[in-house]
Amino acid sequence: MRPSEIKQQICAAQPGLDVLLSALPTVPLMRPKHTKVIEAVPQIVVSQMLSRHAAATIIERAQALATDHGEESIAWLTEQQLRRCGISGRKAKSISLFAEQYHDDPEHYEGWKHLSHDELRSAVGRHWGMSDWTASMLSIFHFGHADVFPQGDGTIRRVTEHLTSHGVRIRPEKSTPYRSYLALYLWLLADSGSLG
Numbered sequence: 001m002r003p004s005e006i007k008q009q010i011c012a013a014q015p016g017l018d019v020l021l022s023a024l025p026t027v028p029l030m031r032p033k034h035t036k037v038i039e040a041v042p043q044i045v046v047s048q049m050l051s052r053h054a055a056a057t058i059i060e061r062a063q064a065l066a067t068d069h070g071e072e073s074i075a076w077l078t079e080q081q082l083r084r085c086g087i088s089g090r091k092a093k094s095i096s097l098f099a100e101q102y103h104d105d106p107e108h109y110e111g112w113k114h115l116s117h118d119e120l121r122s123a124v125g126r127h128w129g130m131s132d133w134t135a136s137m138l139s140i141f142h143f144g145h146a147d148v149f150p151q152g153d154g155t156i157r158r159v160t161e162h163l164t165s166h167g168v169r170i171r172p173e174k175s176t177p178y179r180s181y182l183a184l185y186l187w188l189l190a191d192s193g194s195l196g
Helices: 003-013 018-022 037-047 052-068 079-084 089-104 106-114 117-125 132-142 154-165 179-192
Strands: none
Touching: 003 018, 003 179, 018 179, 037 052, 037 089, 037 106, 037 132, 052 079, 079 089, 089 106, 106 117, 117 132, 132 179, 154 179
């Protein structure tokens, strides 16, 4: 299906959303990225509970430090180095523990890209400090899964609550098999400033 047809289908499935989405650019087709899991996971962990701008600044700082130390990924920095970049102690621990496990079996972790979203949620959930949200971000932004709705995402919650208060009730299940696109449009809506 073409991106414009997916957008039309979402509008048809979510009454009242069509007017708001008509002012937004059409989300392109999702594609898996070629980023290694060891690069993707730390960036997702850093991004949790932060604005995109704050997360990008911290990630950029950590990547510069990793490059200075000859490392491909911020995952290979020590917890202390991660903390110096502005990463909280809890997130630094989560990244370091994941890096240790990845180091022991990189093929297993790179195989995550072949899992279904439910399998990925289960696999990710076995790691300290990682949650369904982490799995959802991996699924959507790195593995290109088209049918994932990150119910627990703070921005998604705020947007859906705002829309509900204005008579637009979001029902993610009605946008199956394109729930990831619904989420992407809701994030775009939040970024657009049109919600007031």
